[in-house]
Amino acid sequence: MRRTIRCITALAVVGLVASVSAPAFAKPASGKISTTDACTIVTKRLLSRFGKPVGAPTPGPTKLDCTFPVGQDPAVAPGGTFTAFVLYPNPFAARVDSSQAGVEDQFAINKLSNEDVEDVSGLGPSAFFNRTESYVVFAPNKKVGIILRWQPAPAGTAMTKRDQNKLIALAKDVTKRANG
Numbered sequence: 672m673r674r675t676i677r678c679i680t681a682l683a684v685v686g687l688v689a690s691v692s693a694p695a696f697a698k699p700a701s702g703k704i705s706t707t708d709a710c711t712i713v714t715k716r717l718l719s720r721f722g723k724p725v726g727a728p729t730p731g732p733t734k735l736d737c738t739f740p741v742g743q744d745p746a747v748a749p750g751g752t753f754t755a756f757v758l759y760p761n762p763f764a765a766r767v768d769s770s771q772a773g774v775e776d777q778f779a780i781n782k783l784s785n786e787d788v789e790d791v792s793g794l795g796p797s798a799f800f801n802r803t804e805s806y807v808v809f810a811p812n813k814k815v816g817i818i819l820r821w822q823p824a825p826a827g828t829a830m831t832k833r834d835q836n837k838l839i840a841l842a843k844d845v846t847k848r849a850n851g
Contacts, residue, residue, distance in 0.1 A: 704849045706815050709737035712755040713819070717844050720837050721821060722749055735761055742824070751823040758808065759816030770810035771797060777808050777818070794842055805830040807842045811849035819845070 705711040708730070715725040718739055726740035735757045742750020758764065759773030767773045774797050781788045786803035798809035806820035821838050823830060830838075 704811075704815060704845070706757055706760055708734045709755045709757050710734070712737070712757070712817060712845060713739070713753070713841065715739070717841055718753055720841065721751065721753060721834070725753075733763070735763070744824075746824050746826070748824050748828070751821060754820045754822070756818040756820070757815065758818050759810070760814075761816075769813055770816035771795070771813070773816040774798065774808050774810045777816075791839055791842075794839070794846060798842070800835060800839065802830075802835075805834075805838075807838050809842050809846065811846035815849060817842070817845060 703711070710728040710730050718725045718741060722742040724741075724743070726745070729738045731737065737755050739753045739755075740750070741753055744750050745752055758777060759767065759770040761773070764773065764776075767776055774795070778788060778797060778799050781799075781801050781803075786801055788799050788801050788803075791798040791800050791807060791809070794807070794809040795811070798807065800807045804820070805822060806818050808816070808818050810816045819838055819842055821830060821834055822828075823834060
C-alpha cells in the first residue's frame with residue numbers, strides 16, 4: 672500500500688513538472704523563427720500593435736499557418752484575426768529553389784488572378800502587398816518565405832492604409848528577428 676502511494680505521488684510530481692515546463696518547449700529556446708512552425712513567426716508583443724489582448728495562437732494541422740485572435744472580441748471592430756504562413760519551404764507548394772523564388776511565384780499567381788498587388792520596399796527585392804487579400808509576402812532571408820495577413824473585424828472589412836502600414840512594419844520586425 673505504501674509503495675503504491677509513493678508511486679502515485681511520484682507520478683503526480685512528474686506530471687506536474689511536465690505540465691509546468693511544457694510551455695517552455697513550445698517555441699525554440701533561441702526565440703528564432705522556425706520554418707516548420709508558423710506560430711514562431713510573430714510574437715504576441717509584436718501583434719499587440721493591432722490591438723489587445725492577443726489571444727493564444729492556433730496552429731494549422733501542418734503547422735505551416737498559425738492564427739491569432741486580436742482584441743476583446745476578434746469578430747467585432749476594433750478586433751480581428753492575424754495569420755502567419757510559411758510560404759517557403761512548403762512541401763505543399765510548387766517546388767522552388769529559394770525563398771525569393773517562392774515570393775516571385777506567389778506574385779505571379781496573384782497577378783494572374785487579377786489581384787491588386789504592389790511592391791513593398793525594405794523587405795527584400797521582390798516583397799509585395801496584396802491589397803485584395805490584405806497580406807504582405809516577403810523573404811527575410813534565403814531560408815524562409817513568409818505571408819502575414821491581417822483581417823480586421825467584422826468579416827469582409829477592407830484593410831485601412833494605417834493597418835497596411837502596421838502590417839509592413841511588422842514584416843520588417845519579423846525580418847530583423849529572422850536575421851538576428
